[in-house]
Amino acid sequence: MISLRSKMPEYSNSILRNQIIKEQEVDKWDQNKGRLVKTKIQITITQENYIIYSSKEGVILRQELNQDNYINSEVLNNMEQIIHLKWHGEYGQNQRKLGKWVATWSGEALQNVGGYYKDGLKEALWKEPIKNYQSNAQVFESGGYFHNQKYGRWNFIQNNETIGGGSYNQQAQKNGKWTELQEGFSDDLQVTWKGEYKIGIKVGIWDILYENSKIGGGSFGDGQGIKQGNWVEIWKGFYYFSQVTENGEYKNGKKFGRWDIWYKDIENNTITKIGGGSYDEGGNKSANWVEILDGFCEDSQVIYHGEYQNGKKIGKWDIWYKKEYGDLENTRIKVVGLNQRMVFVKILKQFRMGNIKMEKKFGRWDIWYKDIESNKITKMQKYDIKRSKQQSMCLKSGDASYDELGQETKLGNWAKVSEGFNNDSQITKKGEYKIAQNFDIWMIREKKVKEIDYEK
Incomplete structure (x- = not known):
């Protein structure tokens, strides 16, 4: 077994010669929003073939020797995995992964996680972390590989229990009944999708479940994996303290007509319509809308009132905030038309005030x-x-x-x-x-x- 860290030289933040530098978007857990958000980091490939992950401020997050071809190597896209996840194993004479490989998290072995390589390709049974594995999403997937492609039954495992999964055909396409994890699945987002695949395409009715109770869903029509008809979807920021759903209709795979936004108050166990608006034939927002703040939750119930034209906000928009124990009240913070002075935006309990000129911030x-x-x-x-x-x-x-x-x-x-x-x-x-x-x-x-x- 090779100790990658023992071969890692120390690098300063200065520019090295003959290196590849690229900007990469990765997932990072946002505690306030209760979900994964995107942040940018820098990936550097040095002349000596080391991969260095660095933060926007230039802090080195991870560096390791890359013995694979960089083009074919897996680049980590989750911040916690970049910092904590390590794979350990051997390379053959042709510098391809060989034999048993295992994983550690913060230096501790992940039990029964790993599998076998043959000439650089995954083979036979594997257990590996899901794409967004992190401290609050300790979920694995387990199944078989043949020449680096998944085949047969694969299961999602959390706390040693199977919580979902399905089967792959010989072409590594999902087929038959599946229970999938919502993107960003975590302890705070226990959302799964249950439905059917036909040669890799979603078909028929799919249900959306939260903690094993149905909260939404709809139909995929025409055998093309396109949403059709009435749907109840979870909002992008859905989690325990922000149980928000959106109800409306799809037409040819695009949102159409009236869509409403509903919020479940977990303390009072009530569901209330808090917003919504209309989409035109092209799937663009139009006319009057009431939207919720990115980060809307039990303790930050902020909504926006305004108008859309061809999918773009126009004119005057008002921002409203619900007090902890009161009704919605106007915060007196209002966004006025572009090219004028504006007072902008209420976020949680924090205000930012300034000017907008041609849709860009200027001045103090x-x-x-x-x-x-x-x-x-x-x-x-x-x-x-x-x-x-x-x-x-x-x-x-x-x-x-x-x-x-x-x-x-x-x-x-x-x-x-x-x-x-x-x-x-x-x-x-x-x-x-x-x-x-x-x-x-x-x-x-x-x-x-x-x-x-x-x-x-």
């Missing part, structure tokens, strides 16, 4: 924060380095300037709110930017719950 933008306990709204201003050390340094952050092209420019002393900032995670970073790059030492500060001051 400020961040405001609403404390849900005191019901006070505070402007989180740029930190002033001239203040005395005795004065509070907490949450004086968030200013940004944008040039005429809509590009953000950060210079001087800053205090930034962390990604995922919310009432229970009030973390800021204080430091300096030079020529829009992080410079010198940064301090991380955290405000404890129910405390006034911030702690370094």
